[in-house]
Amino acid sequence: MKNNKETKILQAAEKVFFSKGFFPARMEDIADEAGVAKGTLYLYFKDKTSIYVHLMSYRLEVAVNVLESMQHAKTSATEKLEKIFDGWAHYYSQAKGMTSFISIENINLTTEIMKEMENQIKPKMFKFIDNIARIIKTGIVNHEFKKVNPQVASIFFLNTVRVVQVSHLYKINVKDGQEMIKEMFFNGIKLNKKESKR
Amino acid sequence: MKNNKETKILQAAEKVFFSKGFFPARMEDIADEAGVAKGTLYLYFKDKTSIYVHLMSYRLEVAVNVLESMQHAKTSATEKLEKIFDGWAHYYSQAKGMTSFISIENINLTTEIMKEMENQIKPKMFKFIDNIARIIKTGIVNHEFKKVNPQVASIFFLNTVRVVQVSHLYKINVKDGQEMIKEMFFNGIKLNKKESKR
Amino acid sequence: MKNNKETKILQAAEKVFFSKGFFPARMEDIADEAGVAKGTLYLYFKDKTSIYVHLMSYRLEVAVNVLESMQHAKTSATEKLEKIFDGWAHYYSQAKGMTSFISIENINLTTEIMKEMENQIKPKMFKFIDNIARIIKTGIVNHEFKKVNPQVASIFFLNTVRVVQVSHLYKINVKDGQEMIKEMFFNGIKLNKKESKR
């Protein structure tokens, strides 16, 4: 994000898209939030969709960067995933209005306007997923994880983060809930015969 | 669904909402799909939101009915969840356009228009989740499952179903993917020390 | 009004047009009020405008009949006008919603739809006014009234009736108000020099 105003707009857009969702969000809302005029938005972005796409891109890039910087850490795969999990859960927790802003299913929007988005976002989403998958793969190699399909497990992992947020709606204690959910992700819900004898 | 035309409209709406999502879906699209005039929609439903709400309600009711009819089956909790999982995964697989039509996060839409929806859908969603939770509770009692929070596990379970759909986008072999995902749900991804020696 | 159902519809229409006015009144309102189906209205009247026109016509005819039957009464012109005044004031008093249903200015509606109405109603309105004018003329001949233009005085008279209704809005005591207004009509508001010495 070279430009300062561009950043301001993206931040405003993030806030607005978070609280209203893509369609109900109006360009004027974003402009107001950014403290610029409506017309200014069009100096930095082609259209509404473009803002959304750039925002997604930016967030995914940041996420990918974080993931890549973690790859070489000496922590275990489990620890890495836990750290990612906590970070994302925190990020999601701000998104009161719209669950899963950068969420996997947005990838699938097929509206006329959205099609172009797909081309921009999908590849980054895949890259993002692949980065998680790489950690999982390492975990498998290191005998931390079972021999699961890393990509499927990656998607599974990302979806799990969303459970935290949805759980909020149930007024489940956040900290506890989050730990429970992580636990379920790593260990499943099935009672291991051996465990049962503990 | 007493009325035949009402059914036709709801089916058309389901198709349209599935493929476009709520906002981009136009009343005319639904009318065309249903083979009726625009005005006819308003003979059966108050407005666009109402169609959506009724559709959600209907699907949730069906789902809850299915769940309730399963409660007394003699199958294990695991078998029950697997069956539900497969059923839902199949249903979702039709929803090419919009992931998670009846999905937990829709609960959280806060648009002006959506507020009334919340009152209609949220309770049914909760009922739905509670039905899953009851199965999980049985599973805990029967020593099939760990002592997890049944509601959190229920939400976790429902989210897992969505993973199947998202995986499609990765062109992952459906049957395989689905089984993998179920396996992950029940057993987690963590390698059990004892297992590792198998 | 030959037909019984036609009468029922016209009565219903009168009530509805009275309370809502022409444009906001819906055909369904009239049908409901008449206790018939919407389609039935079209068996008796060409369209909404037609109902209105027939209603106006009917009321004007009744009014003209009343006036004509009064022409030969031996009462003074003043007494006649007073009687008419009271009768109309009473009729108007029912029209809470729409002032002056059969009112002189409706004659002037120029909406596309209304044009045909003009041809039907205007002549009757004129006939109605002429009947009042004739009474006034008699009054002039009998030295009850000044040598005013009878038609202008007729219109003036009709408008005066409306003052009663408008006065209601001022919470002016109806009986008193009505008498005051009549008094003003007949005697004006100017203090006669001779009178002042009484």
Added chain:
Amino acid sequence: MKNNKETKILQAAEKVFFSKGFFPARMEDIADEAGVAKGTLYLYFKDKTSIYVHLMSYRLEVAVNVLESMQHAKTSATEKLEKIFDGWAHYYSQAKGMTSFISIENINLTTEIMKEMENQIKPKMFKFIDNIARIIKTGIVNHEFKKVNPQVASIFFLNTVRVVQVSHLYKINVKDGQEMIKEMFFNGIKLNKKESKR
């Protein structure tokens, strides 16, 4: 009327509402007449009703201002009322399409949409009527007028202005008609016994 475009819109609206009436007037008509795009109307006014209300308000305010500026003139009450009468009769004469745009009975519209209007317009209407009533009161004090109820007389006066307009429909010579009508208002139509001996 600060804004220039707002003025243009109100003027256009006045013309359109005059010629068509409130309901048949389309927003597009007003936009076309004002030489702006439909959307522009909504930059200055909330909705169609709002335009109408503002227009009424504006006209009533102008009228009240005129009346208030006249209060302290040294002319007699009769002269004042005549001047007002002539002014209004002139204004009305432009309103070919809709009689009595700012007319007392509009006060009574009860349509759903109109309710808010009532709150805005009614008080101003009352103020307007009270201003006329004040002149009449002065006339009574000065022994120009009889001891009539000033408010009733005020309403009576305003309605009288409308008679001029309606008389046009009778192709009555305007100037003459107007004088006749004023004469009738001030002196009534009843022949004074003393007068009769003239």
Added chain:
DNA sequence: TATGAATGAGTCTTCATTCAT
């Protein structure tokens, strides 16, 4: 005749986008 479900033309209103300043 009577019905009322169905139609679709007609309107208001919103909002992304443009462009003169």
Added chain:
DNA sequence: CATGAATGAAGACTCATTCAT
């Protein structure tokens, strides 16, 4: 670069009218 007034395409919704039963 920035503005925000202006635009007009698009879409939800209403309701007079029709017509199969």
